[in-house]
Amino acid sequence: MSFAEQLHRLQAFLDADELHDEALDYVAAHGYLTALSICAETVPDREWIDALFAEPPHYADDAQHQEIEATLIQLKAHIARQLASDEEFELPCDLDLGDDPDDSELRGWCIGFMEGVFLRESAWFENDEEEVSEMLLPIMVGSGLFDEQPEFADIAADANLMDDMIVQIPEALTALYLLLQAPDEKPAILKPRHH
Template sequence: MSPRDNAPEATPPQPLLDDEQLDRLDDFLDSEQVDDDALDLISAHGFMVALAVAPSELPNAEWLAELFQGEPRYTDDAERNEIIGLLAALRDNAMAVLEQGGLPELPFELTLDGLPAEETPIGDWCAGFMEGVFCDESAWFADDEEAAATLLLPFMLLSSLFDDEPDMAELASDGTRQEAFVVQLPELLLDLYLHYRVPPETPKPKPRKKTPAKGKKC
């Protein structure tokens, strides 16, 4: 038996809401109770995961206004609390999974299947993720702009929001690279979370050498 046979199995990606909760959010976001410019379920999922990764916490009023593009026409306070509670749970569950070093389950198959990203749920999800970044963009790039840009590159590329930029247009033509980014999305989320939430290790101070007292030998 090889050492690999004794190795623990990789933990599968963890769902952030159950199917019933996702269906409830989908029905609400697809209803006439919300503005036509509000995010749909896939985009809202990416948006809330971005808030889970973000280096700073946004007040509810700010992210709700961005997600819904206005106040939804809730039936009553109970529905309002239910919908906001589901969105907050999605964010908080993502934080809990990432905090434990786990990978979040994303609401799509991890393949473009030969299609342009903007024609797939992957593109919609990454666009929603980037909308979450835009909510407090300065915080994402405050400490190490180069590292942040590198970590966010796959999300930016797959979102198709930056196709007008020459460098992005060139990358967008590389289907093999895009497919590789898609497969890595859950791991990339964990990398981002660790980048923002786990402080870099500082070298431990070396112990001072004791100086023998005068007249004594070691």
């Protein structure tokens, strides 16, 4: 079975209504795995898989159980490779909150990402708290989780500002990845590449 087919099956599984209310759907799971791939501290597979589902899902059989978990682990590795490449990171949804942000896939992706951050919050902020917070801002804004805080409420009330921030998410992801995964490589980006 190709990776694309595996992903398709994973998506159908995660987007089904049978899952626990707090389980992440496919787009949110993608955000969550993106955060886990960026975090400097590796979270054990068992821990993040269990947290993703909130409670153990009802698998049809052991084969499905193994397949879904294996595909999640592969997807995480795929996302990590994307982050490490020179190409702009592509989200599995439009960079747009639409007319009803709470229903948008992007909001789900951002919430999933923040769930991944919360899993190891201290590891994100221990070294460059200010820089990381700044880079996380577009994702935090997109998630709507912080709208009760005055500064976020102000941004959320300004549609143009929201849009400007949201489109920065792919850039922010690359910057976060370099900052947390390859802190020593920063100057190398400025040097000409030697082939």
